[in-house]
Amino acid sequence: MSGQRPGHCHDGRVHVPDQVPADPSGPPGPDGPAGVPRGPGGTVGRRALLAGVGSAALLAAAGCNPFQTGGGGRTVTVTSTAPPAPDPIAGLIAVTRLHVLRLNAALTGNRVNKAQAQTLQMVRRDRQAHLDALLTEQARSAGRGAPTTAPVTGTVQLPGDGKAVLGAVRADVLAALQGMTDAVAGAGRYRAALFGSIAACLASHRVVLA
Amino acid sequence: MSSPQGSATPTPDEPGTSAPPSTAAPSAGSAPATTPAAGKPLNPALLKALGVALSCEQAAVWCYGLIAAYLPDDLDLISGIEAGHLARRDATAALITAGRGKATPPAAAYDVPALSTPASARALAATLENGCAAAWRTVLGSTDDTGLRTTALAGLSDSAVWLTQIKLAGKISPSTVPFPGQS
Numbered sequence: 001m002s003g004q005r006p007g008h009c010h011d012g013r014v015h016v017p018d019q020v021p022a023d024p025s026g027p028p029g030p031d032g033p034a035g036v037p038r039g040p041g042g043t044v045g046r047r048a049l050l051a052g053v054g055s056a057a058l059l060a061a062a063g064c065n066p067f068q069t070g071g072g073g074r075t076v077t078v079t080s081t082a083p084p085a086p087d088p089i090a091g092l093i094a095v096t097r098l099h100v101l102r103l104n105a106a107l108t109g110n111r112v113n114k115a116q117a118q119t120l121q122m123v124r125r126d127r128q129a130h131l132d133a134l135l136t137e138q139a140r141s142a143g144r145g146a147p148t149t150a151p152v153t154g155t156v157q158l159p160g161d162g163k164a165v166l167g168a169v170r171a172d173v174l175a176a177l178q179g180m181t182d183a184v185a186g187a188g189r190y191r192a193a194l195f196g197s198i199a200a201c202l203a204s205h206r207v208v209l210a
Numbered sequence: 211m212s213s214p215q216g217s218a219t220p221t222p223d224e225p226g227t228s229a230p231p232s233t234a235a236p237s238a239g240s241a242p243a244t245t246p247a248a249g250k251p252l253n254p255a256l257l258k259a260l261g262v263a264l265s266c267e268q269a270a271v272w273c274y275g276l277i278a279a280y281l282p283d284d285l286d287l288i289s290g291i292e293a294g295h296l297a298r299r300d301a302t303a304a305l306i307t308a309g310r311g312k313a314t315p316p317a318a319a320y321d322v323p324a325l326s327t328p329a330s331a332r333a334l335a336a337t338l339e340n341g342c343a344a345a346w347r348t349v350l351g352s353t354d355d356t357g358l359r360t361t362a363l364a365g366l367s368d369s370a371v372w373l374t375q376i377k378l379a380g381k382i383s384p385s386t387v388p389f390p391g392q393s
Contacts, residue, residue, distance in 0.1 A: 122384045129388035184363055185356050193351030193391075196363045200343065200370035200390040207374045208385055 088183050089138050089191070095179055096131045097152055099172045103127060105158045106169055112162040120169065123205050128152075130198050137194060170209050177202040252309030259352045260306050261314065263345040263365065267299035268316035270338045276322065280331035284379045291335075291372045295342070298365055305361070332380045339373035340391075347391030366391050 103124040107117060135147035158168050180199040184192050252260070274292035281288055303313035325331050346365035353359060370390035377385035 118383070122386060125384075126386055126388040133389070181363065184350070184359055189351045189354070192359060193347050194389075196350045196359075196366055197347055197389045197392050199363060200367040201386060201388055203367040204370045204374040204386045204390070207371055208378065 087138075087141070088186070089134060089141070092179060092183060092195075093131065093134045093138060095176055096127060096134060098156070099176060100124060100127050100131055100152045101154050101156045102158060102172055103169065104152070105156050106165045111160070111165050116162065116166065119208050122208065123169065123173070126201055126205065130201070133194065133198070137191065166209065170206070173202055173205045173209060177206070249308055252306075252311060256349070256352050256358070257306060257309060257311040259345070259349045260302060260309070260311070263342070263349055263362075264299065264302045264306060264313060266338070266342045266345045267295050267302055269320050270295040270342055271299055272316065272320050273322060273334060273338055276325055277331045277335050280325050280328055281379075283328075284376075287375055287379055288335075291375070294368055294372070298368070301361075302365075305358075328380065332376055332382065335376045336373060339369045339376070343369035343373070343391035344393060345391075 103120060106112065106120055107124070112120065131152070132147075139145070139147035158165050177199055180195050180202060184195045184199060187195055271292060274288055274295065278285060278288045278292070299316075306313040322334060323330065325334060343366050346362045346369065350359055350362035350366060353362070367390075370387070373387070373390070374385050377383075
């Protein structure tokens with residue numbers, strides 16, 4: 001870009017020269033300021049009038065206000081308040097509840113051997129304790145005295161043989177571990193310790209299920 | 211033995227006090243993560259919690275030398291755990307120093323129950339891992355820093371995993387605890 005031109009709108013401001021060059025063909029007025037053509041008897045000349053009207057039209061078309069004393073163009077500030085982040089504990093509770101159901105399903109039908117069943121029962125015991133603790137924490141943070149615990153009921157299905165059942169439980173543990181680890185980062189301090197402890201337990205579940 | 215425990219147990223707070231999210235997973239059995247907060251002074255409560263964790267790791271390193279002598283069948287496991295505690299001890303000392311704290315050196319010896327059987331050695335190992343887990347849980351509940359939380363979670367998870375491995379090796383049931391580090 002080269003230098004600014006008169007009438008060019010730049011940064012929301014109109015830059016015009018201090019003086020409009022005098023029209024050499026027009027007669028100078030008797031008492032007017034130098035360079036401003038005036039008609040006879042102190043009236044504004046036709047050329048000056050047309051130039052003024054033209055400039056005003058250009059400014060209006062450009063959306064600029066030559067009388068604006070502010071520093072720049074039109075500024076619109078929009079403020080809004082972000083909605084509060086949803087409480088992640090509801091999702092953690094849902095996942096834990098589902099895993100308890102799936103562990104119940106894994107223990108039905110004699111699809112795993114005795115040693116595997118003992119391991120699954122141990123994992124289920126821990127997960128039930130996790131569910132209870134999460135419900136208690138949810139009730140505490142909501143200002144309720146006691147959690148609205150409901151027995152974990154329902155039926156889910158797991159794939160047929162024992163190997164597939166253990167694979168499904170391992171996948172559940174891994175998913176729960178990832179979710180709980182993610183929740184640690186954004187939680188308050190008390191919850192971070194609780195979630196971290198549950199995550200550590202889930203890490204130990206991966207060992208017993210390996 | 212002196213079993214330092216966390217003294218600043220986190221108390222319930224309102225949800226929403228948040229730190230930036232992280233996707234880091236616990237690193238069971240691996241070296242602890244370095245902290246992104248290195249160079250920044252840490253607050254006294256956090257330094258105190260880290261000091262307790264350092265004391266636990268120092269005791270663990272020393273004690274696993276004894277434990278190994280009574281668990282010759284599990285030497286690989288014990289050596290791996292000892293190496294893990296050694297790495298975490300040194301990283302924790304560096305973390306304290308970087309946070310403008312003073313890392314106390316390890317004691318020359320620790321007062322431990324007399325070991326005479328594999329069962330007594332496993333019991334001592336369980337005491338050590340429970341103590342380390344409690345200390346790291348306290349650190350986890352003492353900071354909003356994502357890097358420090360990741361480090362603390364790794365320490366907590368590793369101790370839980372090592373405790374489970376020791377119990378499995380000794381056929382001790384149950385081999386897991388629902389809330390590691392929680393007394």
